[in-house]
Amino acid sequence: xxxxxxAAIIGVSLGAQYALLALGxxxxxxxxxxxxxxxxxxxxxxxYVAYSCVAGLGLPYPLAVLVAVLATGALGWVFELFLxxxxxxxHLATLMLTLGLYLVISTGLLTIFGPLSMEFAxxxxxxxxxxxxxxxxxxxxxxxxxxxxIAALWLVLYRTDLGRGLRALADxxxxxxxxxxxxxxxxxxxxxxxxGLAGLTGALVTPILSLSPGVGDPVLAxxxxxxxxxxxxxxxxxxxxxxxxxxxxAFSSVYFGGSIGALVxxxxxxxLLVFRPTGLLGRTVRGA
Amino acid sequence: xxxRISLLGWAELVALLLLAVGFIAPMVTRSVLVYSILNQxxxxxxxxxxxxxxxxxxxxxxxxxxxxxxxxxxxxxAGQYNIxxxxxxxxxxxxxxxxxxxxxxxxxxxxxxxxxVLVTFVLSQIMQLLLFETPGLTGGSNGIAxxxxxxxxxxxxxxxxxxxxxxxxxxxxxxxxTGLLTRWFRQHFAAIEENEILAExxxxxxxxxxxxxxxxxxxxxxxxxxxxxxxxxxAHPTSFDSxxxxxxxxxxxxxxxxxxxxxxxGTGALVYATNLFGTxxxxxxxLYGVLILVVVLAARGGIVGTIAAVWRxxxxxxx
Numbered sequence: 002x003x004x005x006x007x008a009a010i011i012g013v014s015l016g017a018q019y020a021l022l023a024l025g026x027x028x029x030x031x032x033x034x035x036x037x038x039x040x041x042x043x044x045x046x047x048x049y050v051a052y053s054c055v056a057g058l059g060l061p062y063p064l065a066v067l068v069a070v071l072a073t074g075a076l077g078w079v080f081e082l083f084l085x086x087x088x089x090x091x092h093l094a095t096l097m098l099t100l101g102l103y104l105v106i107s108t109g110l111l112t113i114f115g116p117l118s119m120e121f122a123x124x125x126x127x128x129x130x131x132x133x134x135x136x137x138x139x140x141x142x143x144x145x146x147x148x149x150x151i152a153a154l155w156l157v158l159y160r161t162d163l164g165r166g167l168r169a170l171a172d173x174x175x176x177x178x179x180x181x182x183x184x185x186x187x188x189x190x191x192x193x194x195x196x197g198l199a200g201l202t203g204a205l206v207t208p209i210l211s212l213s214p215g216v217g218d219p220v221l222a223x224x225x226x227x228x229x230x231x232x233x234x235x236x237x238x239x240x241x242x243x244x245x246x247x248x249x250x251a252f253s254s255v256y257f258g259g260s261i262g263a264l265v266x267x268x269x270x271x272x273l274l275v276f277r278p279t280g281l282l283g284r285t286v287r288g289a
Numbered sequence: 290x291x292x293r294i295s296l297l298g299w300a301e302l303v304a305l306l307l308l309a310v311g312f313i314a315p316m317v318t319r320s321v322l323v324y325s326i327l328n329q330x331x332x333x334x335x336x337x338x339x340x341x342x343x344x345x346x347x348x349x350x351x352x353x354x355x356x357x358x359x360x361x362x363x364x365x366x367a368g369q370y371n372i373x374x375x376x377x378x379x380x381x382x383x384x385x386x387x388x389x390x391x392x393x394x395x396x397x398x399x400x401x402x403x404x405x406v407l408v409t410f411v412l413s414q415i416m417q418l419l420l421f422e423t424p425g426l427t428g429g430s431n432g433i434a435x436x437x438x439x440x441x442x443x444x445x446x447x448x449x450x451x452x453x454x455x456x457x458x459x460x461x462x463x464x465x466x467t468g469l470l471t472r473w474f475r476q477h478f479a480a481i482e483e484n485e486i487l488a489e490x491x492x493x494x495x496x497x498x499x500x501x502x503x504x505x506x507x508x509x510x511x512x513x514x515x516x517x518x519x520x521x522x523x524a525h526p527t528s529f530d531s532x533x534x535x536x537x538x539x540x541x542x543x544x545x546x547x548x549x550x551x552x553x554x555g556t557g558a559l560v561y562a563t564n565l566f567g568t569x570x571x572x573x574x575x576l577y578g579v580l581i582l583v584v585v586l587a588a589r590g591g592i593v594g595t596i597a598a599v600w601r602x603x604x605x606x607x608x
Contacts, residue, residue: 036406087586088585093402097349097542097585098586101578102578104575105575107574108574109575218531221410226411260421263414263418264418270408271396271408274397274400274404
């Protein structure tokens with residue numbers, strides 16, 4: 002029973018991290034119709050910016066996380082505004098652009114920081130003992146911050162005019178533009194929010210997992226699995242699927258060990274594509 | 290309509306001719322560096338052609354290393370039973386990945402192209418896990434070492450020169466297969482590339498042609514895996530790292546999507562350029578990234594398209 006509860010807690014904590022990543026990814030796809038291959042790159046960049054702020058500038062960790070969010074958001078904004086925007090309706094071209102950016106980011110990080118992992122430790126250590134259950138404090142902090150970020154994103158998207166505008170563009174770009182919404186203003190902003198979320202996840206999670214120039218690839222693969230599972234472009238679907246992925250991964254690693262969880266998830270996704278191609282909560286699939 | 294299609298066009302013939310030059314190279318030089326670069330070009334050209342087939346239909350495939358692994362490990366496992374016949378193993382290295390691709394392609398290609406990209410990306414990651422998780426079959430993290438060299442008509446192709454020439458032969462075979470497929474279905478593929486919805490509404494069963502392309506692309510990738518294992522005499526999971534799929538995509542996009550010369554010239558140029566980095570090969574991906582951005586934003590035709598445009602301008606001025 003203790004093992005079960007512990008796996009569940011790890012699963013929920015993983016799920017919250019995946020949700021932040023997948024929400025950003027699906028936000029970009031839903032609103033811009035762009036498959037963002039550089040998402041893992043922004044995750045890494047967030048980790049390295051936070052690391053540099055703590056180790057290089059001596060900033061306190063929470064401030065470093067904030068800097069990482071702003072830096073990744075700003076880079077995403079600039080990239081969308083100056084490069085992606087020109088070809089935003091060409092699905093293959095935008096895919097290749099984000100792939101190119103990912104290669105540039107990861108090689109840049111490799112050049113600056115070298116191939117070895119950074120010693121980047123989470124400032125909160127120790128564990129919380131609730132009866133027989135043992136919960137690392139760092140996971141709790143990450144969980145709380147992730148849930149807060151998800152709530153903030155929800156508030157922005159569903160309770161503000163900006164969010165209504167973004168959702169309108171995702172629903173039907175032509176009608177939204179006829180109503181006076183300006184994609185040239187909102188697209189870079191949406192991209193910046195999404196990359197900022199990836200940066201936030203990177204800054205929060207890399208001190209616990211690891212920080213080296215190769216950590217972006219598996220992050221991207223997990224984001225893909227999550228958004229397919231949840232339905233491409235669906236925000237609620239991405240959040241739900243992220244927790245499914247996190248919990249499956251946690252339980253399979255506790256009970257079976259190794260990488261069986263990833264295999265199970267892949268098969269699950271393939272089966273889902275046969276029986277319900279729109280994902281768990283997806284409606285019609287965006288034409289892409 | 291059909292009568293105007295020749296089996297191979299000039300681009301395919303030039304590509305074959307370029308590759309054939311590599312066949313003569315070992316008779317001219319014994320330089321280890323030339324051998325190693327040419328070997329890598331011959332292997333990567335096949336992989337890039339596999340990417341190119343799908344790109345003809347506006348689909349970006351990240352699954353090349355996964356199918357290379359199936360082809361490569363097939364040969365390595367057969368080698369353990371001393372089955373090394375070149376014709377038999379080329380067929381097996383082509384057919385097995387193609388068989389795996391059939392159900393997968395039929396499944397994923399009925400959906401929009403985005404799903405294809407995402408699923409192939411995840412597939413090559415999953416293949417890595419599978420290779421590590423099945424030590425009984427694939428040797429797990431040790432891989433399969435000591436694969437015997439291939440035998441062609443009774444001759445063991447063991448020397449460096451023969452290995453290079455065999456790799457060249459496989460590259461020519463893959464180029465022939467790729468060329469024949471894309472020529473034969475040129476109009477179907479072009480219709481899908483141009484406007485998939487229109488093609489479908491005109492009665493073209495789009496997913497069938499996509500699945501066909503995917504199956505052949507998987508087979509071609511299998512040949513690349515064969516060539517790689519035959520050069521290294523080892524099958525190891527790191528040889529089929531999912532990150533290499535990005536390299537093959539870079540070769541194809543930077544070379545140019547419009548003709549088969551794209552993947553051939555792109556692979557040649559970029560493998561050569563990567564070699565200039567010497568021991569710092571890991572930085573080459575940064576170069577690929579910048580070049581991809583340049584190609585997509587400024588030079589849509591890649592190397593081949595740019596050469597063609599310059600050629601047209603020059604010849605136009607003369608007349």
